[in-house]
Amino acid sequence: MTPLPLRDIDSARRARWIQAFGWAAFPGLFIGVAAAVPLSAYIGGMAFVLMPLLFTVVVGAFALALGEGMGGVVAAVAHPRGAPVARDYSHVDAMLLRGEAEKAADLLRAEADRAPDDPEPRLRLARLYRDEVERPREAAAWFRAARDTPGLAPARSAIVSRELAELLRAEDDLAGALTELARLAELHPDTPAGRWAEAERAHLKTVWLGRSEG
Known part of the structure; x- marks a missing residue:
């Protein structure tokens, strides 16, 4: 309506x-x-x-x-010039509760177009495609878009990179997961996220080598 x-x-x-x-x-x-x-x-x-x-x-x-x-x-x-303005996504959450995932995705894509410097609609789209409609390739694309948003805080960037690496690992894209883990470890050294990435990268390398030898 x-x-x-x-x-x-x-x-x-x-x-x-x-x-x-x-x-x-x-x-x-x-x-x-x-x-x-x-x-x-x-x-x-x-x-x-x-x-x-x-x-x-x-x-x-x-x-x-x-x-x-x-x-x-x-x-x-409260809102310096150039700072992103917090947006209300309660209408999107309501659509998801009603099972209207595609309508929610349309709204989030429109919001992403309107706000090129805001990672929030991109991150919400990524999680929607991962969790609600199970379209992992689109989810990965939107996780990358959120991760590459200008001005994204380092701590949040690490969270997004980890979610992307875990998604790629779950989809058995070892090459993509290893690339993302290497990036995460390089950009966030001496942090819990960076140490996790190093450990996960070592584990996936073992899996990769085992498949190559098999």
Whole structure:
């Protein structure tokens, strides 16, 4: 079902305006009345109407500008320019729970196209093809795509490489698994992932030699 278009109303911004001017009402009235006392000698009782209204608007505008400025600073700190923005994949998880793996894969591919620097949709696609629909060749391709995403943290890169090596080993692609294990051991030396890769590589070499001799 096609979702209904969103109404072009920024309700959050409207709420901020209401809140800012609500906070400004008391100080605006107080300052306005104080300013109206000397002016009443010149413009009469209208001063007690105009000045509180004027100062309420001024204080409210100042509060709104200050609040939005601080919001921008917080947003810049939380999400620096160029940093990937966390995305919500709950709709994808819901599709998988309903058994709609192909629809979920379509959404993840579209997200991967939109976010070339985000490894998350690629990694989710890889695991979907490995675990949900058992298409290991496509899973391996997406694990490689996730692993090669620019800016992927080293610790996460090691996890992705290990998952790829284990997938290739399970599919009896010893040459591919050995290549990935060598890469993992070289890029992550003196780490648990690197030591695991060295041990697994030694084991697979033994298996490889045994097959060659047989």
